[in-house]
Amino acid sequence: MEPINLAEKLSLFQEHWSPRVIAELNDYQVKLVKFQGEFVWHQHDDTDEAFLVIEGEMGISFRDGEVTLRKGELLVVPKSVEHRPHAANECQVMLIEPKDVVNTGDAGGDLTAANDIWI
Numbered sequence: 834m835e836p837i838n839l840a841e842k843l844s845l846f847q848e849h850w851s852p853r854v855i856a857e858l859n860d861y862q863v864k865l866v867k868f869q870g871e872f873v874w875h876q877h878d879d880t881d882e883a884f885l886v887i888e889g890e891m892g893i894s895f896r897d898g899e900v901t902l903r904k905g906e907l908l909v910v911p912k913s914v915e916h917r918p919h920a921a922n923e924c925q926v927m928l929i930e931p932k933d934v935v936n937t938g939d940a941g942g943d944l945t946a947a948n949d950i951w952i
Contacts, residue, residue, distance in 0.1 A: 839865065839887055843925050845952045850944050852928055852936055853952040864928040865952070866936075868920040875938035876915045882930050883909045889924030893917070 842855050842865055850872060852864035868891050884893065885907045893900050893908060894917040902908055910916050937945045 839927070842952050843867070843887070849923070850936065851946040851950075853950050855952060857932070860931055861929060862932050862934075864930070866926050866928055868918055868924045868926055869922065871919040872917055873937055873940045873942055873944055874915055874917045875940035876913055877910075877930075877934060877938045878913050880912050880931050880934060881909050882934070883907060883928065884918070885927040885929070887925040887927055889920060889922060891918060891920040891924040891926065894919065 837855050839855075842853070846853055847867070849867050849869045852866040854862045854864050856863040865887075868889075874894075884891070884902060886902045886904050888904055890901065890903050893902065893910065896915055900908055933948055935941075935945060935948065
């Protein structure tokens with residue numbers, strides 16, 4: 834068992850909207866991702882999704898409002914809630930979600946990232 838250094842792991846990739854797995858616990862994966870710009874509107878019908886901001890600031894739009902997250906803040910988006918993450922400047926985020934969750938949920942499209950990419 835070795836500790837995982839988040840800054841070191843984040844330095845290993847530059848792509849935005851492409852989550853990288855750093856750990857697994859039970860049937861869940863802990864992922865790191867860099868956000869910049871706007872993502873697609875989507876939802877995950879079968880699971881909640883946790884966003885923890887490591888560095889920077891991001892927003893999550895909902896059909897009925899907006900939440901801003903800053904460094905050290907966490908938000909859990911309940912399953913089946915349509916949302917759209919976005920960040921004006923690069924934002925580093927930890928995601929916690931079940932294995933095999935597709936990042937674009939039900940929307941698909943060009944921003945759909947490959948699953949299970951470990952760093």
